[in-house]
Amino acid sequence: MRLAAALILALLSTAAQAADPTFDTSAGQVRVETVARGLDHPWSLAFLPDGRMLVTERPGRLRIVARDGALSPALEGVPKVFARSQAGLMDVILARDFAQSGTIFFCYAEAVSGGGRIAVARARLEQSATPRLADVTPIFHQKGPPSTGLNIGCRMAQAPDGNLFVTLGDHFAPKEDAxxxxxHIGKIVRITPDGKAPADNPFVGKPNALPEIWAYGLRNAQGLAFNPANGQVWEQEHGPMGGDEINIMVKGANYGWPQVSFGRNYDGTPVGTGKAHMDGVTDPIWHWTPSIAPSGMAFYTGDLFPAWKGSLFNGALKFALVSRLAMKDGKPAKEERMLQDLAERIRDVRQGPDGALYLLTDNSAGRILRMVPAQR
Structure with missing residues (x-):
């Protein structure tokens, strides 16, 4: 009986793998497995030390996903979010000392008069029989005109010194706010784990400047990651019609929005000066024109795809694909587009502890996907 049961399980596993779609890539054929289903517009993914995953859903739910794909109930303790259009519960990351502290950070849209604004909160993940958030403490509130739900993207990354970088969209607000x-409109801020401005931020003590600002002139950032090759923080953002960008975030730098862009306004008119470059503005190191609507980014450092080590992976919403950027001399040099036939809007891309690439699909029946070599 045990032998028969084992044989049935093996056959079922083989059949499930055979049903997973495969795709040709520069690293050979890859298989895309469904890890979990039934997520409502999943936005961000973070791996727990034991291999389980924390996943945010834009309407305001945070769940733990078991290694077999089972979804926990929505965790208690998540603040009420302003869930409208692109706004809701967004990024989540584990603190660098999570193994000792159990601390996580998450960002979300909170309701204010006239719409919503980004807030960042710190909490402790209680992993009991019924996981929940405890000691939930908002540490940062965005200042500036509220969003109606548009251009409100938020991504976070924690530096080795413990400080947090947080991206803040331009809200389709009055043009010069960025x-x-x-x-804090159209900015990236740098804050301590308590939400304060570090003393060495570029605009501390300057008149009419908020001390949390690290860089400015951004539009709608949807990706943020540290480059493991050199420690630089890289940012990825939506342009209007064209001009999606990847930027290296330099202390105090101006990235030009809405004065310069490689794209055009949605009505076809030029953006700002109508130019792509301007004195005093830091140029992107990569741009997509036409726009692919990138979201989520991850540098690949794993061993499962040796040919892709050092590459930068980006999800795409509008073009429904995964973009791999190969590097040369520390900058993107060549693009490979993959998984187009999957026909899924990709909201987030993460490298798992197993070296596989994990993807979140952006729809009301969202999935967690795992990309692995087809032959292993």
């Missing part, structure tokens, strides 16, 4: 320093 260029002025008296608000």
């Amino acid at each position: 260029q002025t320093l008296d608000n």
